Amino acid sequence: MAYQPPKQVILLPQTQQLKACTTIIRDKNTQRADFIFYSDRIIRILVEEGLNHLPVVEKTVVTPTGREFQGIDFQGRICGVSIMRAGESMEQGLREVCRSVRIGKILIQRDEETALPKLYYAKFPPDIASRYCLLLDPMLATGGSAIKAIETLLDYGVAEERILFLNLISCPEGIAAVVAKFPLMKIVTAEIDAGLDEKLYINPGLGDFGCRYFGTDK
Amino acid sequence: MKDNKLANHVIAAEGRLPWYRSDGQNCDCYIVGIAGGSASGKTSVAQRIIKNLNVPWVVLLSMDSFYKDLTPEEVEIAHRNDWDFDSPNSYDYDLLLETITKLKQGRTVDVPIYDFETHKRVPNKHNTVYGANVIIFEGIFGLYDKKVLEMMDLKVFVDTDTDICLARRIKRDVAERGFDVAGVLKLYQRFVKPSYDNYVYPTKRNADVVIPRGLENLVAIDLLTKHIQRQLQERKMQSRWDMARMSAPEELPSNVIVLEKTKQLMGMHTIIRDINTSRHDFIFYADRLATLVIERALDELPYEARTVQTPTSQTVHGLGQKVNVGGVSILRAGGTMEIGLRRVIRDAVIGKILIQTDPSNGEPQLHYCKLPPSLREDNTYIFLMDAVIGTGAAGLMAIRVLLDHDVPEDRIIFLSFLAGPHGLHTIARAFPRVKIVTSYIDSVLNAHTLFLEPGLGNFGDRYFGTENE
Numbered sequence: 001m002a003y004q005p006p007k008q009v010i011l012l013p014q015t016q017q018l019k020a021c022t023t024i025i026r027d028k029n030t031q032r033a034d035f036i037f038y039s040d041r042i043i044r045i046l047v048e049e050g051l052n053h054l055p056v057v058e059k060t061v062v063t064p065t066g067r068e069f070q071g072i073d074f075q076g077r078i079c080g081v082s083i084m085r086a087g088e089s090m091e092q093g094l095r096e097v098c099r100s101v102r103i104g105k106i107l108i109q110r111d112e113e114t115a116l117p118k119l120y121y122a123k124f125p126p127d128i129a130s131r132y133c134l135l136l137d138p139m140l141a142t143g144g145s146a147i148k149a150i151e152t153l154l155d156y157g158v159a160e161e162r163i164l165f166l167n168l169i170s171c172p173e174g175i176a177a178v179v180a181k182f183p184l185m186k187i188v189t190a191e192i193d194a195g196l197d198e199k200l201y202i203n204p205g206l207g208d209f210g211c212r213y214f215g216t217d218k
Numbered sequence: 219m220k221d222n223k224l225a226n227h228v229i230a231a232e233g234r235l236p237w238y239r240s241d242g243q244n245c246d247c248y249i250v251g252i253a254g255g256s257a258s259g260k261t262s263v264a265q266r267i268i269k270n271l272n273v274p275w276v277v278l279l280s281m282d283s284f285y286k287d288l289t290p291e292e293v294e295i296a297h298r299n300d301w302d303f304d305s306p307n308s309y310d311y312d313l314l315l316e317t318i319t320k321l322k323q324g325r326t327v328d329v330p331i332y333d334f335e336t337h338k339r340v341p342n343k344h345n346t347v348y349g350a351n352v353i354i355f356e357g358i359f360g361l362y363d364k365k366v367l368e369m370m371d372l373k374v375f376v377d378t379d380t381d382i383c384l385a386r387r388i389k390r391d392v393a394e395r396g397f398d399v400a401g402v403l404k405l406y407q408r409f410v411k412p413s414y415d416n417y418v419y420p421t422k423r424n425a426d427v428v429i430p431r432g433l434e435n436l437v438a439i440d441l442l443t444k445h446i447q448r449q450l451q452e453r454k455m456q457s458r459w460d461m462a463r464m465s466a467p468e469e470l471p472s473n474v475i476v477l478e479k480t481k482q483l484m485g486m487h488t489i490i491r492d493i494n495t496s497r498h499d500f501i502f503y504a505d506r507l508a509t510l511v512i513e514r515a516l517d518e519l520p521y522e523a524r525t526v527q528t529p530t531s532q533t534v535h536g537l538g539q540k541v542n543v544g545g546v547s548i549l550r551a552g553g554t555m556e557i558g559l560r561r562v563i564r565d566a567v568i569g570k571i572l573i574q575t576d577p578s579n580g581e582p583q584l585h586y587c588k589l590p591p592s593l594r595e596d597n598t599y600i601f602l603m604d605a606v607i608g609t610g611a612a613g614l615m616a617i618r619v620l621l622d623h624d625v626p627e628d629r630i631i632f633l634s635f636l637a638g639p640h641g642l643h644t645i646a647r648a649f650p651r652v653k654i655v656t657s658y659i660d661s662v663l664n665a666h667t668l669f670l671e672p673g674l675g676n677f678g679d680r681y682f683g684t685e686n687e
Contacts, residue, residue, distance in 0.1 A: 016537055017516040020524075023536025027526035037564055044561075045513065052480045061492035064675025065664070071488025072481060096509075096561070099502055197530075207529030217529075 003172055003192065008179050010188045012049055018042065022169070022191050026206040035212050036089075039138070042168055042190050043093030050134055050164045050188045051097065054078065076132050076162075079104060079125050083137040083149050086210035090136040090166065104128060106152055108145040117148040122156075129157030132164070138209040140170035140189065141202050143177035150182055160184040168209070171195050171202050233574060233583025234275045234349055236611075237324055238618050242648025244324035248449060249353045249369055253360035253421055254376030255414045256304065257386040259432030260356040263376050263439060267354060270443040273450065277350035279321070281357020283329050284314045288337040296337050299405060304358065304413035311363045318369045321353050326623045348622065349584065352450070358414075361421040372446065375425035378432040380414065466639040468661065471646030474637075477514055477657045483507070487658055490635075491674045500680050507635060507657055508558025512601065515631050515655045516562065519543070519599055542598045546589065548573055548616045551605035551678035555633060559601065566601075567592050571619055573612045575668075582611045587619055594624050602632045605677035607656065608663060608670050610641030617649050627651040635677065638663045638670045 005011060012018060024030050024038045051074075059073035080103040082088045091103055104124035111118040125131070133153055137146055146165060153163060163185040165178065170189040173196050178187065197203045211217035238244045250267070254260045261278075268276050285308055288296060295301045302308070313330070320327045328344035360366075361373055384406060391397040422428060429438045470476070477483055486503045489495050495503075516539075524538035546569040547553045559566050569589035573582050593600055600620060607613050613632055620630055628651040637656040640663045645652065662671040669675070679685035 015517045016521040017513065017519070017539070019537040020521055020539050023524055023526055023534065023538060026528045026534045026536065028529040028531075029526070041513075041562060044509065048482055048510065051482050054481070056481050056485065059488055061488055061494075063491045063672045064493045064680070065667070065669050065671050065673045067662075067672035069488065069491040069672040071491065072484045073488065074481075074485055097506060201530055203530075204528050204532030204534045205530060212529070 005172075005175060005192060006179050008183065008186050009170075009175055009192075010049060010053065010186060011192060012045060012188070012190045014191075018045065018190060022206075025168075025212075026204065028207065032212065032215050039089065039168065039209075039213060040093045040096075043090045043138075043166075044096055046090075046166045046168065046188055046190055047094050047097045047134065050166050050186075051078075053164060053186055053188075054132055077130070078132045078134060079128060080134045080136055081106060081124065081128075081149070081153065083108060083135070083145055084121070085214065086138050086208075087136040089138060089210065089213040094134065094136065102131075104133075106149045108148050117144045119148055119152055122152050124156055128153070129159075131158070132162045133158050135163055135165045136167075137165070138168045138213075139202060139205070140165070140167045140174040140178070140187070141196060141205075142200055143174040146174070146178055147181055150178070150185065164188055169193055169202055169205060174202075233576070233585045234351065235581055235583055236615060237275075237349075237351055238614075240614075240644070240648070242614060242618060244618070244622070246322050247324055247351050247353060248371050248446065249318065249322055249355060250372045250374060250446065251360045251367070251370040252354065252356040252374045252376060253358060253362070253418065253425070254378065254432070255380060255383045255418055256358055256410055257383045257390065258376045258378035259386075260358075260360070260376050262433040263374070263429060264354045264356045266433060266439050267443055267446070270439065271352065271446060273352065273447075275349050276352045276354065277321070277347050279318075279329070279347070279353055279355045281309065281314070281355065281360055283332055283345075284309050284311075284317075284357075285332045285337070286310045287339055293337050299401060301337075302409045302413070304409045304418075306359050306362055306413075306417045309357075309359060311366065315363070315365050315369075318353070318355065318366060321347065321350060322369055324618075324622050348587070352446070358418050359421070361424040362417065367424055371449065372427070372442075373425045374442065375422045375428045376432050377422060377428050377430050380411070466643045466663075468639060470639060470659065471642055471650075471654075473646055473650060473652065474642050474654045474656070475514065475518070476659055477510060477655075483510070483657060490680075491672060493675070497680065497683050504554055504635070504677075504681055505557045505561075508555045509561050510558075511555070511633050511635065511655055511657050512558045512562045515601055515633055515653075516543070518631055518653050518655070540597070542592070542595070543601055544569065544590065544593045544598050545601045545603060546571060546593065546616070546620065548602065548604040548612055549586075550682065551676075552603040554605055554677065554681045555603035555635075559603070569593055571616050573615055575612070582615045584615060584619065589620075589623055593620075599629045599631060600625055602630055604632070604634050605636070605681075606670060606673070607632075607634045607637035607641035607645070607654070608668055610644035613641065613645050614648055617645065617652055621649075631655060636660060636670060636674065 021038045021042050055075045056072040059071050080094045084107040102125040107121035108117050161184040165187045168190045171193045193202050252260045317327050326348035330339040331343050333340050388402050391402045486507045489503045520540045521537045522540045544567040545559045549572040567590045572586035630652045632654045634656045636658050660670040
């Protein structure tokens with residue numbers, strides 16, 4: 001692959017079974033039940049990988065055999081932030097890994113007059129400024145709404161280096177746009193596609209993720 | 219031909235001790251063949267031997283199951299009572315030999331069910347017989363076929379006076395089959411007696427032991443039983459304790475895959491190992507960890523290129539899983555991985571093998587196994603699941619069970635949360651083509667408790683909440 005993502009990007013190990021999962025969710029003939037199931041599987045791996053980038057401290061525990069185990073403990077608290085609507089599809093996967101995690105929501109829509117992303121709604125845990133944020137949006141295309149969402153988080157006092165942006169499919173254009181603006185945050189992605197087409201859809205992509213997940217496509 | 223509810227089912231009153239050597243290879247099981255005339259008391263003698271032996275995992279195999287299918291014309295003759303069921307040609311010796319050969323090797327077999335109404339094998343039905351340490355095979359031609367004879371460890375001929383046999387036969391056929399005495403005698407004169415004189419009685423010379431007077435001869439049966447017991451005693455083996463005492467190299471076998479020590483993995487291990495972790499948390503993190511182990515194991519399967527169209531009509535050259543995956547959990551603790559398995563393979567077929575350790579000697583015992591037939595299919599890989607591989611004794615037994623059920627060794631992937639070098643080497647030595655995926659290695663195996671250290675205690679107890687407070 002000629003494309004080398006910038007160092008802020010954490011690409012999941014491109015294993016065969018991950019490729020098999022993305023093949024299923026890209027296939028237009030995949031039924032919704034399968035789409036949801038295999039998306040959730042990828043999301044769980046994304047979250048598992050994202051959490052690996054949080055700080056830890058050493059911790060020693062005693063096991064039932066009476067011996068010590070040299071382990072670790074996580075430092076700092078986390079919260080999820082989903083960019084509505086598609087980002088909410090990732091909450092299930094997040095909860096399977098982080099049981100009772102707090103989840104904030106952001107609604108961003110394209111402003112009809114300016115054609116720019118506009119923030120319509122944001123609701124976060126009150127102490128979000130002290131937390132690590134897992135920002136959830138399944139597709140990173142132009143990066144427009146992601147940038148708006150990150151700006152919002154920064155407005156609420158979240159430190160840029162404490163943001164992990166999780167997505168299933170990204171592209172070089174979106175990565176470049178986000179990284180240029182926020183070089184301290186990290187992007188965790190399952191696959192990087194070739195680029196954007198003339199309609200600014202990810203190519204080859206998988207269509208509208210939210211519609212396929214929530215069943216609102218025709 | 220008689221109803222015999224005991225026939226063709228393994229009688230298992232208690233767990234089955236290892237029936238294989240520490241290199242994983244099966245020891246031949248012990249086969250006793252019993253022949254004798256019709257109504258001579260073969261089955262009764264066989265049952266008495268089983269009762270006297272008092273060992274579990276014995277199967278009584280009846281030669282009646284191996285009658286040949288009759289053609290429609292032959293069935294008509296049979297219904298007129300003109301068919302000679304007492305001819306040595308009435309049996310399917312090829313199938314019989316195949317069945318006994320597989321049983322002797324310790325493999326699972328499907329014994330046909332013969333329907334005496336239609337004189338055909340019941341289609342698509344059979345008795346699956348697995349796990350016998352001793353096979354007692356009985357039939358009037360039990361000592362007839364040369365190749366079948368070669369399979370036997372002990373050959374017995376029940377030599378009951380023909381008058382007594384006839385009297386029993388009349389009594390039985392009149393009472394149980396609704397025959398009249400004349401009908402019984404007709405068959406006896408035409409078929410039973412000539413066949414006995416010409417074919418059955420001469421097989422007496424193939425016998426190692428002849429029991430005169432059948433079941434009445436308690437002394438002879440007692441001697442036989444003692445002989446069999448002595449033979450079985452010689453074959454007995456001790457495996458688990460020896461395994462713990464054997465030294466294992468630090469370096470892991472090449473077929474072992476250990477998950478990468480990421481922060482998350484270390485964090486989860488810290489939680490499940492901590493003696494103070496609540497069961498609530500233990501279960502949550504065990505399930506999460508299981509999911510990662512399963513995901514890792516999936517990467518060991520074969521994949522093939524698959525091209526699909528996206529909803530935006532783009533072509534994607536992706537991959538597709540080439541094979542199916544079935545799970546087999548080693549109960550009790552291996553069952554804890556099933557949640558992880560279902561998170562990744564929603565509708566995975568799951569077989570179960572219950573293996574418990576005898577606390578008095580550390581030996582594994584097989585108590586139960588239920589494996590779906592689809593596990594044997596060509597395109598199916600088996601994820602064999604256990605929580606901890608300590609000595610490797612339970613894993614070795616479980617893999618042996620799968621092989622006995624015709625699952626090829628290279629299609630087994632053995633998964634665990636935790637493993638130690640002892641167990642891994644034990645399994646790898648015996649079954650080098652089985653891949654092992656585990657999330658962590660603890661290198662100390664306590665030879666007294668057989669727990670890994672630092673370990674995590676008894677995984678099943680902690681997960682299911684059955685530990686002593």
